[in-house]
Amino acid sequence: MKHLQQKQNKDLLRYALFFFGFLVLYNFIVINHFKLWSANIITYTYHIFDYSFGFVTKLLPGAVYHLFFKDVYLEQLNVYLTILVMLFFACVALLLAKMVVTQPTQSQRNTLLVLIIFYLSGPCTFSIFTYQLGILDFYWLPLSALFMLLVSNKYLKYLIPLIFALSILVHFSCFLSYLILYSLILLFRIATAEDKKEKRGFLIVFACSLVLSLVLTVYFITHEQNNLTYSFDAFHREQQKRTLSFDEIYRIYYDDALYKYYEEGNISFERARSVPLLTGTGAFAQIINGVYAQFKKTMDMYDAARGFRLRFFFLAGLLAPLYALFVKYWVRKIKEGSRLQKITCCLCIVQFPFTMLGALFSPDVSRFLTHAFLIQFTLFFYVLFKEKETNVIKALLPRFIGSREVLIYYLIYAITFFDPYK
Secondary structure, eight states, X not given: OHHHHHHHHHHHHHHHHHHHHHHHHHIIIIITTTOOOOOOHHHHHTTTOOGGGOSOTTOHHHHHHHHHOSSOOHHHHHHHHHHHHHHHXXXXXXXXXXXHHTOSSHHHHHHHHHHHHHHHSSTTSSTHHHHTTTOGGGGHHHHHHHHHHXXXXXXXXXXXXXXXXXXXXXXXXXXXXXXXXXXXXXXXXXXXXXXXXXXXXXXXXHHHHHHHHHHHHHHXXXXXXXXXXXXXXXXXXXXXXXXXXXXXXXXXXXXXHHHOOOEETTEEHHHHTSSOSSOSOSHHHHHHHHHHHHHHHHHHHHHHOTHHHHHHHHHHHHHHHHHHXXXXXXXXXXXXXXXXXXXXXXXXXXXXXXXXGGGGSOSOHHHHHHHHHHXXXXXXXXHHHHTTOGGGHHHHSOTTOOHXXXXXXXXXXXXXXXXXXX
16 A cells, blocks of 8 residues: 555656646747747736735736835846746646546546646647736636635635635636636535535635625726826826836736727727717616727727737637537536536536637737636546546547547647737
8 A cells, every 4th residue: 555655656746747847848949939938018017016006906916026026127027927837837737647646547547648738738728828928817827726725625715705806806807717717616516515514615605706706896897997096197107117127118008907098090998988888877887888898999909900810710720629529528417417517517618608708808819718728628627537537538539530630630739829919
């Protein structure tokens, strides 16, 4: 027994090191073309602001950075961000290694390894987070890793509502992405709880998370702009003072996100919101009109640069074979289990197209497809592991799919990449 445990520990370390090394080398060689990861003027700007500018969303990454450093210098920021990415990669590698070593046969290990290689590479999992080092969306990843830790602990799971809140503070678009991930995992845990006490605990966590998310949403929609401590021009002057590593300042994102100002050619936020869907100034009308204005502005941007649509359909087509495999698994699960399990699996199918809706409100096509696909893949792995069903993976593959077809598909998949901001 002791010998078996020692062998499993060695295998765990071996697989974890392999996955970590693969992640680092793939992102260094294939995605960044042998260049060290570095923030640019856009992602640098995300870290110069903190809550002295007001209690609003989108400032959490900068606020955390300023807990450790007073000023933002590019070299210092690169070291900080690289360490965060490496720590996250180490967590992912360890979790995946744990999945592999618990498989009862070498055949199941090998099948799982193939899927894991797809998970660790490609255009829509982790690549955008090293290519655009310091992208706001990256901060959802360590929060998701922390969520995985909390949801597996009998007592710490009651801290999960804080993960929902922190995700909102990173960016509102988590409602289309990572809040969906957290919610579906919680629903799965409720549906598969072994006793009433465990089920009740997860129900309390889920309910508190939803209520807190709703309260924060209404609060920020109705108060965010009033919470800003600087006028539009004063904001830029302070931004100029804090921008120490570049000769210019990057204005587009925060002008739009905080002050609702966007002017680019014939496209403007003012024009987009000039014809509201609803009249009135209530919270509901503000939400609907704000979403509609963002949608109209994005459609104008799509019309101005048709490459956005081509990129969307190309990436969606590239991801389709893997998504089809996931759907086949969810359909298989729908045929068994409780009613809540069936509902959860149906929602897992819907999650991918639902998160992709983010591309209707932002032209960052590969960014939203990354969130949609990464969440779908993670849900698949999570349920597969919890249900101990890795033996069904081969049965999900069409009979005409062999090693050669998988290899050709993977090579195309692995070398494809698009800048999420272009």
